[in-house]
Each structure stands twice: as structure tokens, then as C-alpha cells.
Amino acid sequence: MEILSFFQWLESTRGSVFIRESTLFYPMVETTHVLALALFLGMIAMLDLRLVGLGLRGIPVSEIAGRLLPLALFGFSLMAISGLLLFYSGPVKAANNIFFRVKMVLIALTGLNALLFHFTIYRRVVSWDHSPSPPARAKLAGALSLVLWSGVVICGRLQAYNWFN
Amino acid sequence: MLSGTNWQPLFQWFEATTLGTQVRQSLWLFPVIECVHLLALALLGGALLAVDLRLLGFGLRSQPSARLARQMEPWLAGALGTLIGTGILMFLSEAIKCYFSPPFLYKMSLLAIAILFTFTVRRRVANAEPGRIAPGMVRLTAFVSFALWFGVAFSGRWIAFY
Numbered sequence: 001m002e003i004l005s006f007f008q009w010l011e012s013t014r015g016s017v018f019i020r021e022s023t024l025f026y027p028m029v030e031t032t033h034v035l036a037l038a039l040f041l042g043m044i045a046m047l048d049l050r051l052v053g054l055g056l057r058g059i060p061v062s063e064i065a066g067r068l069l070p071l072a073l074f075g076f077s078l079m080a081i082s083g084l085l086l087f088y089s090g091p092v093k094a095a096n097n098i099f100f101r102v103k104m105v106l107i108a109l110t111g112l113n114a115l116l117f118h119f120t121i122y123r124r125v126v127s128w129d130h131s132p133s134p135p136a137r138a139k140l141a142g143a144l145s146l147v148l149w150s151g152v153v154i155c156g157r158l159q160a161y162n163w164f165n
Numbered sequence: 166m167l168s169g170t171n172w173q174p175l176f177q178w179f180e181a182t183t184l185g186t187q188v189r190q191s192l193w194l195f196p197v198i199e200c201v202h203l204l205a206l207a208l209l210g211g212a213l214l215a216v217d218l219r220l221l222g223f224g225l226r227s228q229p230s231a232r233l234a235r236q237m238e239p240w241l242a243g244a245l246g247t248l249i250g251t252g253i254l255m256f257l258s259e260a261i262k263c264y265f266s267p268p269f270l271y272k273m274s275l276l277a278i279a280i281l282f283t284f285t286v287r288r289r290v291a292n293a294e295p296g297r298i299a300p301g302m303v304r305l306t307a308f309v310s311f312a313l314w315f316g317v318a319f320s321g322r323w324i325a326f327y
Contacts, residue, residue, distance in 0.1 A: 027322075027323065027326045030322065031319060031322045031323070034203070034206075034318070034322050035315070035318050035319065035322070037203070037206065037207050037210070038206055038207055038209065038210025038211075038214070038318060039210055039214060040207075041207035041210070041211070042207050042208065042209075042210030042211025042212070042213075042214055042215075043211060043214070043215075044211075045207060045208055045211045046211045046212075046215055049240075055236065055240060056236055057236075058232070058236070059225065059228060063225065063227065064225065067224050067225050067226065068215070068224060068225070071214075071218065071223070071224060150204055153200065153203050153204055153207065154200045154204075157196065157199050157200050157203055158196055158200070160196075161196050163192075
């Protein structure tokens, strides 16, 4: 309840009303959110495909991670900023949406998966950096990332369809 | 639309096709197709940007661009095929809306140019021996590719608004 009244207050602020009622700003924020996906998830997918052994097999894993993750991070900040603005424009509606809730859980899981990967199997990357088919734990991390992020995208899109409200 | 010809009956025919009608009448088909379209967009973005950024001097800089482009080609083709397939289904389900949508016309025009450019100029530049093409031309090619595909995605999103 506490959080709901906070969202109700948030929704009544001038900034929230401005975004919600704007004819140009809202579509621009939404477009930024969708287009940044091509950069963010595109770069993440290239690393994941390398991890599962399907793509860029001749390139060392550490090189792909080192070169592409900064670009992915840039894409992620665009997604986070535009995503926060979209949420800010209608927090009550979003919080009541089942797809939005699942999406937030899935994003947390992608973070957990990435952390686990970096602090376990990736620490020993020198021993499998050049292997076209990385060890099972790295493959699992890559596959999980692909599945979880796909889930995030799907929930994000379906959020527009309030089937269960 | 091209002057002198009335294309509206053609778009009405598209909208009346069995596929178009099925997608339009289903509660969940259109959203599911949209999801696949978006996932393929992410993959296309990765396959295009990996090479364009390389040509601009970012990302996988130490890789020969020809090899990178070759490795990306199946993903590029797969993502593009999926985008076109799902795109056709969405178009058929709302062809008349698309007929009156300026962003749709922009998107299709840019898409035709982008595909042509990608599989002719960009492919040749990416596959060229290092040093054979002036660095400025290489960067220009990457920039044009980026701008064209950005335009396709941007105007695509705006079909929903206008």
C-alpha cells in the first residue's frame, strides 16, 4: 500500500503528466527505448552466441567481452533512462501490469546470471579463451542470458496489451 | 504513393487475404508476431553494428573486417528474413492503415535502399583487402549503413503513432 501511494503521488507530478500527455516526447522516449535494444541486446547476443559456441567462434571470448560489453553498457544506459521515463509517465498502470512485474524479475535474474558468470567461470577464461566450444558452465550462462533477455523483450512488448487487468 | 495510379484497391486486397484476416481477428497473434519482430531486430542490430562499428574503428577493432562480416552474414540474413516474414504478416493484418501511414512509406523506401546498400556497397567495402579502400570511404560506408538502418527502425516504430 505504501508503495502504491508513492506511485500515485509520482503519477501526479508535473513531469509525469507532461510525458503522458505530450504528443512528441512520449513517442520519442518509446522509440529510443526500442532502438537502443538493437545496440544493447545486439551486443549482448553476440557475446552469448560466442559463449554457447554458435557465433564468432574464431575470436577470443575475452576480446569480445572487452570490446563489446562497453558498447552494450552504453546501450543499457539508454534503455534504463528511457525505461525509467516511460515508467515515470504511468507508474500505477505499470506496477499493476503482470508483464511489467515479470519483466522486472527477469531483469534481476539476468543481472544475477551475469554476476555469477563473471565471478566464477569467466575468472578462468584464459584456459578456454580460444576454445570454439566453451565449457558447459559458460555455455549455460550464455544460453540463460539469451533466454532471460528474450523474456524481458517479450514481457516489455506484451505490457502494452493489458490482457489481465 | 506513385501518382497516376490508385493503389488503394491493392491494399484492400492485402487486408482481405486469409493470412491478414487471421492475424487481425486473433487476440494474441499480432502481439506474438510483434515479439518475434523485436527479437529479430535485436539480432539484426548486433549483426549490423558489430561490422559497422568495426569499420568506424570501435568494437572488435583487431579483427579483419572481411572475416567479421563473413561471420555475421548468416545472422544478418536470418534476422532480416525473420523481420521481413513477421513484417509481412503484420502488414497484411492492417494494410489499409499502412496505406495511409506516412512512416510506413518512409520505412519501406528506406528498407529497399538499406538492403540494396548492405548487399552491394557495404559488402564490397567490408570484404576489401585492408588498405585498398580509403579510410574515409570505409567510415562513410559504415555511417551510411548505420543511418539507413536507423531510419528503417525509427520510422517502423512510428507506424504505430501515425
